[in-house]
Amino acid sequence: MADSTRDNPGADDLKLVPAKDPKKKAVVPRHAASLIVWRQARAGEPEILMGIRHSKHRFMPDVLVFPGGRVDRADHGVKAASELRPETEALLRHRAKPSLARALGVAACRELHEETGLLLGEKTGGRLLADLAALDYLCRAVTPPTRSMRFNARFLLAPADAVRGEIAGSGELEQLGWYPLSQARGAKLADITRKILGEFAEWLAMPAAGRQSRPKIVYRGNDNRLSDE
Structure with missing residues (x-):
């Protein structure tokens, strides 16, 4: 059985570099995907599926996060129940080759299932x-x-009604559940997670027809919000 405290995105195959050694080259970021699964609660406040990373993780321990992890080699070229919509594919391809753009989507769905037991898709023959x-x-x-573990993470979204199954965590994320947006923003978070929650709130407040035309955003450096055009 896999060790539930193993870092994910898996960084055990990364060449670790001391963060403050200026003579060392920076680690090349690994491609990763996180999935924000959300639903509109009866009280009117959106709820987001999140969990707390295990305390034994080297990467972001004890903080509330979205399901997600690095892109694996096996995520490339696999069959899918459906393909990316053209507008989503175009946004993912903006900074990625076509095969990687699709693999990022596959990784997000796979990590959701591995970490929460929920399915965004279907299982056939164990796949x-x-x-x-x-x-x-x-x-x-x-x-x-400057960090010894680096990721180029894409943040994707999916509505809760597209997901099926019961929450059954693998142990990697604890206290898995639906967190109201205000509660999530007040929890122990990495700075970048707090900023992504702000991006989500802005996205959700927009008319659905205008969401795909939002400016492309990337966070770099000390979580600086920059244009990704």
Whole structure:
């Protein structure tokens, strides 16, 4: 059985570099995807599926996060239940090759299932077929070059009604559940997660027809919000 405290995105194959050694080259960021699954609660406040990373993780321990992880080699070229919508694919392709753009969507769906037990897609013969058409694109964030573990993470969204199954965590994320947006923003978070929640709130407040025309945003350096055009 896999160790539930192993870092994900998996960084055990990264060449770790001391963060404050100016003579060392920065680690190349690994491609990763996080999935914001959300629903509109009866009280009117949106709720987001999140969990707390295990205290034994080297990367972001004890903080509230979205399901997600790095893109694996096996995420490329696999069958899917549906394909990315053209507008979502175009946004993912903006800073990625076509095969990687699709693999990012597959990784988001796979990590959701591995970490929460929920399915965005279907399972056939033990294989996950991702429902890529359910995904929307929000933004991306690149870990600062001074860090020894770096990721180029894309943040994707999916409505809760596209997901099925019961929450059954793997142990990697604890206290999995639906967090009201205000509660999530007040929890122990990494700075970048807090800023992504702000991006989500802005996205949700927009008319659905205008969401795809939002400016492309990337967070770099010390979580600086920059244009990704």
